[in-house]
Amino acid sequence: KAGVTQTPRYLIKTRGQQVTLSCSPISGHRSVSWYQQTPGQGLQFLFEYFSETQRNKGNFPGRFSGRQFSNSRSEMNVSTLELGDSALYLCASNPTSGDAFFGQGTRLTVV
Amino acid sequence: KQEVTQIPAALSVPEGENLVLNCSFTDSAIYNLQWFRQDPGKGLTSLLLIQSSQREQTSGRLNASLDKSSGRSTLYIAASQPGDSATYLCAVSRGAGGTSYGKLTFGQGTILTVHP
Numbered sequence: 001k002a003g004v005t006q007t008p009r010y011l012i013k014t015r016g017q018q019v020t021l022s023c024s025p026i027s028g029h030r031s032v033s034w035y036q037q038t039p040g041q042g043l044q045f046l047f048e049y050f051s052e053t054q055r056n057k058g059n060f061p062g063r064f065s066g067r068q069f070s071n072s073r074s075e076m077n078v079s080t081l082e083l084g085d086s087a088l089y090l091c092a093s094n095p096t097s098g099d100a101f102f103g104q105g106t107r108l109t110v111v
Numbered sequence: 112k113q114e115v116t117q118i119p120a121a122l123s124v125p126e127g128e129n130l131v132l133n134c135s136f137t138d139s140a141i142y143n144l145q146w147f148r149q150d151p152g153k154g155l156t157s158l159l160l161i162q163s164s165q166r167e168q169t170s171g172r173l174n175a176s177l178d179k180s181s182g183r184s185t186l187y188i189a190a191s192q193p194g195d196s197a198t199y200l201c202a203v204s205r206g207a208g209g210t211s212y213g214k215l216t217f218g219q220g221t222i223l224t225v226h227p
Contacts, residue, residue: 004154006154007118016166028152031212031213032213033214033215035215035217040220042217042218042220043217044204044214044217045214045215045216047170048213048214050213056213056214058214069209088152090154090155092155092213092215094212094213096212097140097211098143098160098162098204099143099145099157099160100145100155100157100213100215101157102147102154102155102156102157103152103154104153105153105154107152
């Protein structure tokens with residue numbers, strides 16, 4: 001059974017640019033969640049998508065957005081990048097049993 | 112607002128010791144609690160999941176307990192090994208008819224170092 005796939009693994013962007021990250025969940029899982037991890041704030045919830053609908057949203061500015069496709073793959077987008085957006089972005093694939101399976105993450109560096 | 116606290120922030124032990132990591136949460140209306148392990152620069156690996164109706168779960172040398180009424184969980188690691196060195200994270204998902212299981216609130220983690 002394939003795990004959670006996040007692409008790309010590493011990314012370097014310039015301030016003001018935008019970026020799109022991708023997550024393919026485990027087959028059969030309809031819920032995908034995104035998290036931001038930084039040394040100062042730890043792991044923070046961004047949003048969750050279930051069957052192409054945003055079901056939960058964390059406390060992040062509108063520059064952070066996401067979507068989910070009919071095959072459950074999800075993307076998150078960050079517009080007008082700031083230095084503080086440098087972080088490890090993690091995606092979780094959530095079965096209805098409640099346990100979360102995480103991908104390896106995308107390391108975003110904003111310069 | 113749910114808050115999760117982990118104590119201690121860091122722990123260094125010699126190989127072979129049994130150890131306990133602590134996690135507390137402020138809102139007892141949880142759907143479940145999970146313990147994760149994270150190696151530097153990597154994603155999270157799920158160790159144990161305890162549903163809100165359960166009291167404990169065991170996997171190999173790991174045992175996790177849950178006391179919802181006091182808002183506490185402990186992760187017990189028996190006979191620690193250098194390969195256990197990692198950051199251990201506790202996370203809870205809030206219960207709301209089960210629709211919030213995809214939203215986890217994490218503690219800051221305990222950095223564990225097991226030296227030979």
